[in-house]
Structure formats: structure tokens, C-alpha cells
Amino acid sequence: MHFDHYGGEAARLAADLVNLTVPPGPAELEPLLAGHSIVRRVLTARQAEEIWEWSRRLAGCFGPQDLDQRCAAVNSLLAEASSRPHISLHDGRPHLHYSTVDADPAAHLRAVTAAGLAHVVCSAGAGRLGRCARGICALAFVDTSRNGRRAYCTVRCANNDAVARHRGRDRREGRVPGH
Numbered sequence: 035m036h037f038d039h040y041g042g043e044a045a046r047l048a049a050d051l052v053n054l055t056v057p058p059g060p061a062e063l064e065p066l067l068a069g070h071s072i073v074r075r076v077l078t079a080r081q082a083e084e085i086w087e088w089s090r091r092l093a094g095c096f097g098p099q100d101l102d103q104r105c106a107a108v109n110s111l112l113a114e115a116s117s118r119p120h121i122s123l124h125d126g127r128p129h130l131h132y133s134t135v136d137a138d139p140a141a142h143l144r145a146v147t148a149a150g151l152a153h154v155v156c157s158a159g160a161g162r163l164g165r166c167a168r169g170i171c172a173l174a175f176v177d178t179s180r181n182g183r184r185a186y187c188t189v190r191c192a193n194n195d196a197v198a199r200h201r202g203r204d205r206r207e208g209r210v211p212g213h
């Protein structure tokens with residue numbers, strides 16, 4: 035298991051974009067991008083729209099699916115992201131960047147998130163692009179746990195689902211709810 039800059043930060047940003055439920059304006063996107071170390075994030079309304087459309091595409095890469103399906107989904111994003119990888123030394127250690135400094139912010143985001151998902155699939159494990167198993171939640175997440183078997187977005191969802199399943203069992207067995 036290996037989470038580098040892209041497999042970690044950029045893939046988590048992709049998950050956050052997937053979890054948006056309404057089209058965000060530039061003002062809503064700004065803190066989200068800042069939280070994931072995206073430098074170029076001054077957006078126009080049109081670019082915010084493009085990022086919303088892109089986020090719906092990213093959504094298809096998360097959740098249970100077979101390996102062929104997942105790779106095809108990520109590949110179609112990589113093809114569209116038209117990134118121009120180059121080696122950067124900004125932190126003193128050579129590593130790949132997937133977008134040039136003069137790319138527009140929406141194009142930059144497409145390149146970075148597509149590369150992030152590809153890194154998770156190739157370096158960490160395709161199944162780590164998850165969806166919360168609690169049906170009413172279904173948030174996208176990147177599973178960075180040691181064994182890569184996380185089924186829920188948070189401990190809270192895992193607990194709530196366990197309680198719900200327990201109650202369901204009690205009902206089916208005719209017990210008093212809450213016992």
C-alpha cells in the first residue's frame with residue numbers, strides 16, 4: 035500500500051467533489067480546494083460549472099465495481115483530462131505533477147483528480163475508491179486504512195448501520211424494539 039501526494043490528497047479531493055450534492059459556486063469551491071492544497075483556485079462561475087460537471091464524472095469511479103470497469107472509468111477521465119505531466123522539484127524531491135502552471139483552474143483540477151484516482155488504482159488498490167455501505171449515506175471515500183477493508187465513510191455510519199441492522203433483526207424475531 036502506498037499513498038503518495040496524488041493517491042492521497044488529490045484522490046481525497048476527488049471524493050469531496052463527488053460528495054457535493056448541489057452545484058457549488060466559486061465561493062463554495064474555494065475553501066474545498068484550499069483544504070486540499072490546490073494553489074490555483076480563483077474560479078469564474080463558468081469554471082465552477084465545469085468542475086461540477088466533472089465531479090459527476092468522478093462519481094462513476096467510486097463504489098463496488100470490478101477491476102475492468104474501474105480502470106475503464108478512470109481511463110476515460112484521464113483521456114479527457116489532457117494532462118501534461120512533468121517532474122517537479124518544488125519540495126526538493128523529484129515527483130510528477132500532472133498539470134502545467136499556466137493551465138486554467140478547471141483544467142488543472144481535472145488533471146489532478148484523474149491522476150489521483152489512477153494512483154490509487156495502480157499503487158494502493160482499486161477497491162480503495164469506496165462508497166459508504168450505509169444506504170442512506172453512500173458518501174464516496176478513499177480507504178487509507180491499513181487492510182483496505184473499510185466499508186463506511188466514518189465510524190459514526192458504521193455504528194448507526196450496526197444499530198439499524200440490530201433493530202431490524204429484533205423486529206424480524208418479534209422482540210421489543212430497543213432491546
Ligand SMILES: [Zn+2]
Pocket residue numbers: 039122124125129131
Ligand atoms: Zn508537488
Ligand SMILES: [Zn+2]
Pocket residue numbers: 166167168171172173186187188191
Ligand atoms: Zn456514511
